[in-house]
Amino acid sequence: MPSPSPPSPSTPVVQRHRKHTDTTKKTELLTLKKFRDTNDLPYSNEDLFKYVxxxxxxxxxxxxxHPRRLHDNPVFKETRGRPAALTEAQIDQLxxxxxxxxxxxxxxxxxxxCDAAGLEFPSQSKPPTTWTIRKHLNRRGWKKCVTCNKFWVDYNTASLREAFAxxxxxxHGLNFTYWRRIxxxxxxxxxxGPEGKVNIIRQRGERYCIDCIHHRQRPTEAEDxxxxxxxxxxxxxxFKSQLVWYTVNDGNGNGNGNGAITLQAYRDQILEPVVKKWIDEGHDFILEENGASGHGGNSDNNIVxxxxxxxxxxxxFNCPGAPDLAPIENAWRAPKGQVKRQAxxxxxxxxxxxxxxxxxxxQETINKWVDEVPERLLDIINAKG
Structure with missing residues (x-):
């Protein structure tokens, strides 16, 4: 019997392929089966096939x-990979x-x-590491930051700042001739000495929240x-003066407990030896001060x-609660940074x-700060204080 001849090149070869089933039908079938199994409803598979x-x-x-082909289906529990070290419920608890x-x-x-929040983990599993806890809470918007020692701007202070600006x-407007006299x-x-700051866990945007305020206690012996x-x-x-060192307590008990300058110390150690010299030499200037009691801001009749x-x-006197309007506040970063870098x-x-x-x-940096003061005033007005 002769063997069949091979198909000619012009004859198409028919290949059988499994017909693709729509993913929607797969999901619908599995969902119906899960629903009926969960609720113990009588059914037959043929009824489900016919319905779908x-x-x-x-x-x-x-x-x-379905466990292999539809592993991303939300209807079925995910069984791939290692279990998470912290579940969403445990993160909610933290x-x-x-x-x-x-x-x-x-x-x-x-x-x-985890221990403080009362989380428990099976003995055969390892508790989450510090990195894992921080990672999961960071994703929820929680992070570590330095404690806030006081509030920055409240509503009353904001109103004062806006009115002052x-x-x-x-x-004086934008008259640089005036602002450069100050x-x-x-x-x-x-x-x-022995000192430090506490790091606090807080959410983003939670600046100066009441739970992040460091309530300062009475100084310890080490702090003394x-x-x-x-x-x-x-x-x-x-213009830039030298650092003028002064003492708050004169040795006769005249001083205070918070380190602020006193009226007598300000007059005898700052105004008389330094500022009076500028006046005698004919300097044209306006002295900006904060309204502290040592500067004479608490009354109209004192020695200062x-x-x-x-x-x-x-x-x-500058506006209360407005250190950003005094470039001298920026200037302190230079000496304080130098002190921190040295033993x-x-x-x-x-x-x-x-x-x-x-x-x-x-001096170039100082001049830049001085000329930015009118812009800072405008920013305060635009920001409502």
Whole structure:
């Protein structure tokens, strides 16, 4: 018997392919079966196949292969991969703990959160690592930050800031001749000794929340051993004074407990030896000060106000709660940064480091800050304080 001849090149070869079943039909079939199984409803597979619109062979193939072929189907529980170290319910429990416990809970290290929140893990599984806890809470918007020691701007302060900015611009506008006459002054304190700050867990946008405020306690014996030096300085357009070191307590009990400058110290150690020299030399300037009691801001009749009137000193008190309107606040970063970068063990080294950092502050940078003050006033008005 002769063998069949091979097909000619012009004869098409017919290949059989399994007919593709629509994914929607697969999902519908599996969902119906799961629903009826869950509720113990009587049914037959053939009824399901007929309702969905697939033949018997295709229907059984779908039911057999669904764990492999439809692993992304939300109807069925995911069985791939290693179980998560923290479930969503456990993360919810951690978040609820942070919200409920306030400052004490938020000050805990990442590694201690699970125990503090009462999470339990099977003995055969390892508890989550610090990195895992931080990663999951970061995704929920929680992070570590330094505690807030006080609020920045409340509604009352914002109103004062806006009113001050409007009045200043109404009186002087963008006249650089006036703004360049101002010499911005302030005091700063340099410390070395045992000190530190607490890191707090908080959500993004939760700035100065009540649970993140560090309630300062009475100083410990170690904190009492801190060494603190106080300095005064002033900056302005094409002007930068030296750091003027002063003491708050004169040894006769005249001083205060918070380190702020006193009326007598301000008059005898700052105004008389420094500011009066500028006046005698004919400098044309207006001294900017904050309204602290040591600057004579708490009353109209004190030894500092009397000195200013007697010597013809031109001055004004800046707006309360507005350190961003005084470029001198920016200037303190230079000496403080220098102090932080060095190992300080005695008073002489602390003073030398601070003066070295102060010398690095360029006059060009100061002039730029001074000319930005009118723009800062406009920003405060646009931001409603």
């Amino acid at each position: 619109g697939v033949n018997r062979r295709t229907g059984y193939r779908i039911l057999k292969d 978040v609820a703990f942070l919200k409920a416990e306030g400052y004490e809970g938020r000050a805990l290290p990442w590694a201690n959160l 409007r009045e200043a611009l109404a009186n 010499r911005y002054s302030d005091e700063v304190h340099f410390k070395f 051993r801190q060494v603190c030096l106080s300095a005064w300085a002033a900056i302005g357009w094409n 106000r009397q000195w200013k009137e007697k010597n013809g000193s031109k001055y004004f 300080i063990w005695d008073v002489a080294a602390l003073r030398t480091a601070a003066e070295k950092g102060w010398e690095k502050l360029s």
